[in-house]
Amino acid sequence: MKPMFEKGGRxxxxxxxxDGFYTFLxxxxxxxxxxxxxxxxNDSKRTMITVVLALLPCCLFGMWNVGYQHHLATGECAGFxxxxxxxxxxxLPQILTxxxxxxxxxxxxxxxxxxxIQEGFLVSGILIPMICPVSTPCWMLAVAVAFAVxxxxxVFGGTGYNFLNVAxxxxxxxxxxxxxxxxxxSVFVSLGDAAPVDGYSGATPLGQLATATPxxxxxxxxxxxxxxxxxxxxxxxxxxxxxxxxxxxLIGAVILLATGMASWKIMLSALVGGIGMACLGHAxxxxxxxVSMIDPLEQLCLGGFMFAIVFMATDPVTSCRTETGKWxxxxxxxxxxxxxxxxxxxxxxxxxxxxxxxxxFAPLIDWCVVNSNIRRRMKRLAV
Amino acid sequence: MIMGNIRKRLEPLIxxxxxxxxxxxxxxxxxxxxxxxxxxxPAVVMTISVLAVLALSNVIISLMRNTIPTSIRxxxxxxxxxxxxxxxxxxxxxxxxxxxxxxxxxxxLIITNCIIMGRLxxxxxxxTPFDSFLDGVxxxxxxxxxxxxxAFFRELFGSGTLWGFQVxxxxxxxxxxxxxxxxxxxxxxxxxVACIIWxxxxxxx
Numbered sequence: 001m002k003p004m005f006e007k008g009g010r011x012x013x014x015x016x017x018x019d020g021f022y023t024f025l026x027x028x029x030x031x032x033x034x035x036x037x038x039x040x041x042n043d044s045k046r047t048m049i050t051v052v053l054a055l056l057p058c059c060l061f062g063m064w065n066v067g068y069q070h071h072l073a074t075g076e077c078a079g080f081x082x083x084x085x086x087x088x089x090x091x092l093p094q095i096l097t098x099x100x101x102x103x104x105x106x107x108x109x110x111x112x113x114x115x116x117i118q119e120g121f122l123v124s125g126i127l128i129p130m131i132c133p134v135s136t137p138c139w140m141l142a143v144a145v146a147f148a149v150x151x152x153x154x155v156f157g158g159t160g161y162n163f164l165n166v167a168x169x170x171x172x173x174x175x176x177x178x179x180x181x182x183x184x185x186s187v188f189v190s191l192g193d194a195a196p197v198d199g200y201s202g203a204t205p206l207g208q209l210a211t212a213t214p215x216x217x218x219x220x221x222x223x224x225x226x227x228x229x230x231x232x233x234x235x236x237x238x239x240x241x242x243x244x245x246x247x248x249x250l251i252g253a254v255i256l257l258a259t260g261m262a263s264w265k266i267m268l269s270a271l272v273g274g275i276g277m278a279c280l281g282h283a284x285x286x287x288x289x290x291v292s293m294i295d296p297l298e299q300l301c302l303g304g305f306m307f308a309i310v311f312m313a314t315d316p317v318t319s320c321r322t323e324t325g326k327w328x329x330x331x332x333x334x335x336x337x338x339x340x341x342x343x344x345x346x347x348x349x350x351x352x353x354x355x356x357x358x359x360x361f362a363p364l365i366d367w368c369v370v371n372s373n374i375r376r377r378m379k380r381l382a383v
Numbered sequence: 384m385i386m387g388n389i390r391k392r393l394e395p396l397i398x399x400x401x402x403x404x405x406x407x408x409x410x411x412x413x414x415x416x417x418x419x420x421x422x423x424x425p426a427v428v429m430t431i432s433v434l435a436v437l438a439l440s441n442v443i444i445s446l447m448r449n450t451i452p453t454s455i456r457x458x459x460x461x462x463x464x465x466x467x468x469x470x471x472x473x474x475x476x477x478x479x480x481x482x483x484x485x486x487x488x489x490x491x492l493i494i495t496n497c498i499i500m501g502r503l504x505x506x507x508x509x510x511t512p513f514d515s516f517l518d519g520v521x522x523x524x525x526x527x528x529x530x531x532x533x534a535f536f537r538e539l540f541g542s543g544t545l546w547g548f549q550v551x552x553x554x555x556x557x558x559x560x561x562x563x564x565x566x567x568x569x570x571x572x573x574x575x576v577a578c579i580i581w582x583x584x585x586x587x588x
Contacts, residue, residue, distance in 0.1 A: 137559055139559070139560075143563075176568060177563045
């Protein structure tokens with residue numbers, strides 16, 4: 001089959017598509033033909049697959065949680081498996097939409113430009129549905145994915161050249177274009193046609209806090225019962241479906257760190273920044289900003305903060321390259337995410353905006369770090 | 384021969400429409416292109432205002448071009464443009480108060496529109512009144528075309544209307560369609576302009 005796609009073959013025009021599938025399914029035995037090349041055994045396909053593996057716990061838990069929240073909200077009793085399959089069924093169309101639209105555009109662009117197909121979308125495709133509410137309509141997701149892949153990635157040259165995280169651009173587009181489908185209390189729990197129980201509220205914990213009155217600060221589950229710290233830690237709360245469980249995110253973080261895929265410096269400094277800002281905000285807690293009234297530890301586990309610093313901030317393409325830069329970059333993400341969450345009541349969660357903002361500043365941070373190093377060495381030389 | 388002559392005379396009018404478009408080739412006047420293009424009607428009114436100001440100020444400056452001392456020419460230009468803008472603003476307030484309120488400060492800001500100062504400096508100071516008139520009309524239309532294209536897409540996808548009339552049928556909304564709130568915000572105007580530049584460049588290549 002291969003000769004048909006080589007030069008002169010009948011399907012030569014489709015060679016980039018063929019090449020994409022071929023190298024994805026088999027290990028190619030081609031070697032570089034010129035110059036000196038040192039290859040790591042860890043190519044970008046393997047990197048992507050490892051990240052997807054690290055995302056799996058969150059993904060599977062998220063599916064189950066969608067079912068769990070549904071049954072909690074409707075008051076039905078259901079077994080573990082039926083909850084899981086309810087969730088799987090609810091989120092599968094989103095995952096498929098994200099992959100089909102995103103990969104479709106990547107294939108077309110690779111074809112037009114005569115490039116090889118890049119595998120960057122493997123991770124984005126699973127990340128995108130995970131950071132969206134479960135009830136996001138597929139056509140909205142398709143529009144947002146198309147926008148993000150074209151305008152945040154392909155116009156800059158494709159995988160590896162984008163300066164903004166594609167998954168977050170998708171979410172930001174949805175957030176600003178269709179605000180009624182991205183926040184509020186009717187999008188995070190999949191009710192289906194069933195009627196909810198008395199006392200039902202579909203708002204996420206941070207959504208509840210953002211609109212809470214100062215004398216009544218309490219987080220409630222979807223069926224109206226209070227939520228304690230363990231529920232938040234395990235992730236049995238409503239939210240964008242992939243990012244509720246801090247425990248599963250930590251498993252993912254361990255996988256990423258053990259395989260060396262993500263920078264521990266970014267994760268650690270973002271965590272430090274987040275904790276620092278959470279403690280500071282809590283210490284000067286002000287009833288005008290009800291989110292600042294809750295415990296810093298709960299603060300960390302709520303919303304998309306942990307997910308963002310483990311999977312989004314550490315994206316090697318859009319983060320800082322210099323080692324000192326990584327510390328600054330991560331720290332500022334942590335601080336900014338918490339600051340937006342506390343003091344801008346228009347946005348219940350700030351992690352998305354914090355990471356996107358720091359993506360924009362990452363090259364500047366790198367530039368400053370490199371230049372300060374040059375200046376320091378020049379000074380040493382001059383003596 | 385005569386046709387070629389007419390073509391040459393009309394060059395100041397035709398060139399800015401596409402080849403030398405002030406917005407998508409010279410990247411001037413972007414600020415107002417972002418601000419007034421959320422709806423079609425203000426975009427068209429803005430185009431007419433700029434057309435009036437640019438054509439008239441080009442003619443006036445061109446008439447005075449031999450008497451203006453070089454050292455104070457910018458001030459003279461500003462006075463002429465400002466006077467015309469005030470007239471346009473007053474006419475608009477009298478004739479269509481609603482749109483005038485929508486455009487608010489952006490009519491006044493025509494004074495600072497770089498296209499106008501640019502044309503006065505680059506063209507009107509060195510050319511005859513008639514050529515300057517054509518140049519003013521051509522540049523204003525070139526600016527207007529882009530404004531109208533951007534406003535068309537922004538109003539269609541952002542509000543589901545065109546010129547205030549509902550064009551996206553209610554049945555589509557019932558099926559779950561929603562207006563894209565991002566199209567109303569300035570960033571999408573910038574991206575729409577970028578897309579026009581993209582197509583324009585591809586065509587020119």
